[in-house]
Amino acid sequence: MSRLIYWVSVTFCASFLILPLVVVWPLAFNPSSFLTYPMEGFTFDWFAKVLSDPGWTRPMLNSVRVALGVTVLAVVIGGLAALGVMMTRRGTQIVLSALFVSPLVVPSVVVAVALAYAFGRTGVGGGYLSLVLAHSIVAAPLVFLSVMTSLRGLDPNLDLAGASLGASRIYRFFTVTLPLTAPGFAAGAVFAFITSFDEVVLALFLADPGSSTLPIALFAGLRDRLEPPIVVVAVLLSVLSVLFLMLLNYLQKRHAAPRS
Amino acid sequence: MTSLEIKNINKHYGAVQALHDVSLSINKGEFVTLLGPSGSGKTTVLKILAGFEPVTSGQVLMEGRDVTALPPEKRNFGLVFQGYALFPHMSVYDNIAYPLRVRRQSKAMIDERVLAALDLVQLRKFANRRPQELSGGQQQRVALARALVFKPDVLLLDEPMSALDKQLRHDLQEELREIHRSLGTTFINVTHDQEEAMHMSDRIAIMDHGQIKQYDTAHQLYRRPASRFVAEFVGKSNVFQGEVRGSGSSARFYSASFEMPLADAQTGASTVMIRPEDAEITTTAPNDGRITLPVQVISSTYSGDRALYTLLQSDGADFIAYAPARSGVFPDGTDIFVSFASQDVIALA
Numbered sequence: 001m002s003r004l005i006y007w008v009s010v011t012f013c014a015s016f017l018i019l020p021l022v023v024v025w026p027l028a029f030n031p032s033s034f035l036t037y038p039m040e041g042f043t044f045d046w047f048a049k050v051l052s053d054p055g056w057t058r059p060m061l062n063s064v065r066v067a068l069g070v071t072v073l074a075v076v077i078g079g080l081a082a083l084g085v086m087m088t089r090r091g092t093q094i095v096l097s098a099l100f101v102s103p104l105v106v107p108s109v110v111v112a113v114a115l116a117y118a119f120g121r122t123g124v125g126g127g128y129l130s131l132v133l134a135h136s137i138v139a140a141p142l143v144f145l146s147v148m149t150s151l152r153g154l155d156p157n158l159d160l161a162g163a164s165l166g167a168s169r170i171y172r173f174f175t176v177t178l179p180l181t182a183p184g185f186a187a188g189a190v191f192a193f194i195t196s197f198d199e200v201v202l203a204l205f206l207a208d209p210g211s212s213t214l215p216i217a218l219f220a221g222l223r224d225r226l227e228p229p230i231v232v233v234a235v236l237l238s239v240l241s242v243l244f245l246m247l248l249n250y251l252q253k254r255h256a257a258p259r260s
Numbered sequence: 261m262t263s264l265e266i267k268n269i270n271k272h273y274g275a276v277q278a279l280h281d282v283s284l285s286i287n288k289g290e291f292v293t294l295l296g297p298s299g300s301g302k303t304t305v306l307k308i309l310a311g312f313e314p315v316t317s318g319q320v321l322m323e324g325r326d327v328t329a330l331p332p333e334k335r336n337f338g339l340v341f342q343g344y345a346l347f348p349h350m351s352v353y354d355n356i357a358y359p360l361r362v363r364r365q366s367k368a369m370i371d372e373r374v375l376a377a378l379d380l381v382q383l384r385k386f387a388n389r390r391p392q393e394l395s396g397g398q399q400q401r402v403a404l405a406r407a408l409v410f411k412p413d414v415l416l417l418d419e420p421m422s423a424l425d426k427q428l429r430h431d432l433q434e435e436l437r438e439i440h441r442s443l444g445t446t447f448i449n450v451t452h453d454q455e456e457a458m459h460m461s462d463r464i465a466i467m468d469h470g471q472i473k474q475y476d477t478a479h480q481l482y483r484r485p486a487s488r489f490v491a492e493f494v495g496k497s498n499v500f501q502g503e504v505r506g507s508g509s510s511a512r513f514y515s516a517s518f519e520m521p522l523a524d525a526q527t528g529a530s531t532v533m534i535r536p537e538d539a540e541i542t543t544t545a546p547n548d549g550r551i552t553l554p555v556q557v558i559s560s561t562y563s564g565d566r567a568l569y570t571l572l573q574s575d576g577a578d579f580i581a582y583a584p585a586r587s588g589v590f591p592d593g594t595d596i597f598v599s600f601a602s603q604d605v606i607a608l609a
Contacts, residue, residue: 155343155345157341157343157345158345158347160310160312160332160339160341160345161339161341161345161346161347162347162358163311163312163331163332163333164310164311164332164333164335164337164338164339164407164416165333165338165358165359165362165406165407165410166333166334166336166359166362166363166410167333167358167359167362168333171362175358176347179349180347180348180349
């Protein structure tokens with residue numbers, strides 16, 4: 001009986017989540033410039049076109065640049081926040097954790113409007129920096145949560161042992177805490193990268209034409225000309241996401257191993 | 261010569277007072293054990309010595325120097341954790357080398373001292389293993405080597421044997437005593453196992469409810485306990501409540517079942533104790549001037565060399581006594597006599 005429920009729910013979820021994606025993918029290889037079935041053949045032309053069109057490659061590079069900046073900033077902020085919160089007492093921990101996670105709960109539109117206004121007033125202006133800052137606000141909580149989980153699983157006596165052996169706080173961090181929670185930091189970094197890479201709302205509000213990211217380009221493409229390049233970009237993004245998921249899975253497995 | 265001195269330490273956790281005016285002075289090279297039931301404050305004392313917990317008031321002096329406010333990394337005290345706390349991402353060698361690398365020793369020096377420490381705990385061939393690949397007893401010895409390799413002024417041991425089985429515990433106790441003898445480092449051990457404390461320690465501090473009840477050698481604690489708590493916590497005992505009449509050399513102790521002179525007791529002492537090995541069991545009353553009580557066997561535990569009897573006195577209280585068991589044990593329900601000399605009766609305050 002439970003097997004039946006398992007298979008029904010798996011089939012249902014899979015078809016609901018994956019089918020719409022799978023149905024679109026083949027159209028990236030369809031020679032026709034209309035997004036319709038039946039397919040008229042098989043070609044990589046659209047891939048070549050996308051990868052040689054600065055209208056697509058520039059946003060791609062922008063997205064990568066922003067996402068890399070976000071990854072660095074979010075890991076530093078989120079990681080430091082997690083380390084600091086772990087040193088406080090239990091009650092304080094709950095309050096501070098809620099505070100650090102709150103950007104995930106506030107609607108992005110609200111954050112976007114607030115930041116657009118604030119950046120405009122302070123002259124940070126549109127472009128790369130404002131995007132990195134804005135995305136980091138949303139990405140840092142993910143790093144925070146991921147690192148917190150790692151730190152909670154760490155035996156607090158290991159740090160005390162380091163101290164009793166004469167190691168300063170910083171020495172202990174680099175020789176004991178960081179090596180043992182590295183998978184948490186790495187998973188947080190992957191989350192931060194993905195979050196920034198496919199973020200639309202903040203980017204719409206904050207990007208100027210020069211720093212337009214891939215999701216914005218996709219969005220514009222959907223509105224203006226519904227053509228196979230959009231599907232090509234979607235396929236590329238899906239492949240990237242799957243790669244990242246595999247990476248996360250690998251990191252978590254490595255993390256689980258030494259405890260067994 | 262006093263090495264480590266704890267002076268009037270009080271420790272509060274919010275409204276709860278965990279330590280009451282704890283003072284302890286430990287000589288250089290001494291093996292001292294803090295012994296007490298859980299919640300007695302012994303681990304709190306150790307945490308304060310290690311520098312993990314601040315004191316509410318009082319001082320910790322290391323060779324006369326006030327170290328009360330010093331963080332753990334500046335104390336140069338070794339600590340063996342209850343769960344060992346070995347670094348799982350480092351080999352046994354790297355674990356032991358850690359405190360030497362912290363101290364920026366030369367590579368040659370590190371190598372020499374780590375190998376010497378590995379020899380000390382007989383684990384040289386496991387140098388390249390990870391701690392998880394070792395047994396509990398081996399991990400314990402790695403933790404010991406790591407805590408000793410940097411020649412600490414004091415070695416603190418937090419219930420080091422609690423996770424090990426009985427045979428292993430016994431072997432490690434021997435090994436630890438041997439290491440203590442050969443190094444001459446001051447050892448401070450925390451345990452709730454009174455046998456372990458008596459086997460290993462030069463002196464034992466008995467703790468209860470955040471206070472030190474008595475601080476003395478194992479022999480003094482056993483033969484001259486200062487209170488009923490100590491008498492009952494260290495070894496087995498038969499305690500009698502009664503009253504003392506008269507004073508000085510004519511003082512006598514009266515209980516429901518017997519009376520006796522109480523030579524060296526302070527007047528007012530109304531509790532006395534007899535150790536089970538000081539009592540003798542006979543089938544007839546000996547009438548040799550010793551105190552003799554008629555009892556009935558409730559149960560007996562035979563352990564080859566001797567048997568431990570639980571006996572029922574006429575007033576309904578239990579009495580426990582050891583007896584030789586070469587020719588078997590008395591069956592349950594047998595009416596016998598238990599006798600003890602009045603000089604073996606220990607007066608408790």
